[in-house]
Amino acid sequence: FRTAHSELMELLIKPLYGNNPSIGIRELLQNAVDATKERKNLERKNLIPKANKKFTVELILKKREEIYQFIIKDDGLGMEKKVVRDYFLNVGASYRKSDLWSDSHKTNGKSDISRIGRFGVGILAAYLLGDEIKVQTRSVNELDQKKGLFFNCNSFHKPITINYKNCNIGTTITVNLTKKTYDLLCNKVEEWDWYYSNDVVVKRFHDEDGEITEINDEKNI
Secondary structure, eight states: OOOOHHHHHHHHHHHHHTTOHHHHHHHHHHHHHHHHHHHHHHHHTTSSOOOOSOOEEEEEEEEETTEEEEEEEEOSOOOOHHHIIIIITSTTOOGGGSHHHHHHHEETTEESSOOOOOSOOGGGGGGGTOSEEEEEEEOTTOOOGGGEEEEEEOOTTSOOOOEEEOOOSEEEEEEEEOHHHHHHHHHTGGGTOOOOOSSSEEEEEEEETTEEEESSOOOOO
């Protein structure tokens, strides 16, 4: 079988997820929390050096004049180029179902951690928020800060070029929003302000023209 690959993905996004931007945040948040748990698991097993820090995931709703963005940052595992190419940008190919993941995060055939992400949709979820997406990531296995990865996804129809960038371990995804989507997320915080974890702190911020407020107090249950 052959398909018009990019057109097929575009047809799937909104029918599959209901054209609801808060679901896009949910999917991205699940990936960020899982990545953070994975880094902690590797530290626990002494497979990587301990960071000696409290891991967080930050969700930021940002406005700069007429530019609107949603940003999600995590201190998690980060991604190597192979993971970006073969899983993150490959819709339906779940890294967390791969042998590569199992070798690091399973003991005697059982997962070391409780994951919350399930669907393997990767970057697809971000398109519920907007059409312009920037990804910055650096794997926990990459010691050189200058070897972090950066790429833009402006359309399914355009090729993606991965460049190197100086950055910390973890992943930051920035999605450009329309004013309509920005206003919707501002007015319906309860639709995406829902996840609390006992081992990963999730913080939410509203940054409007440089005035930053925390949307809710830090919660940890």
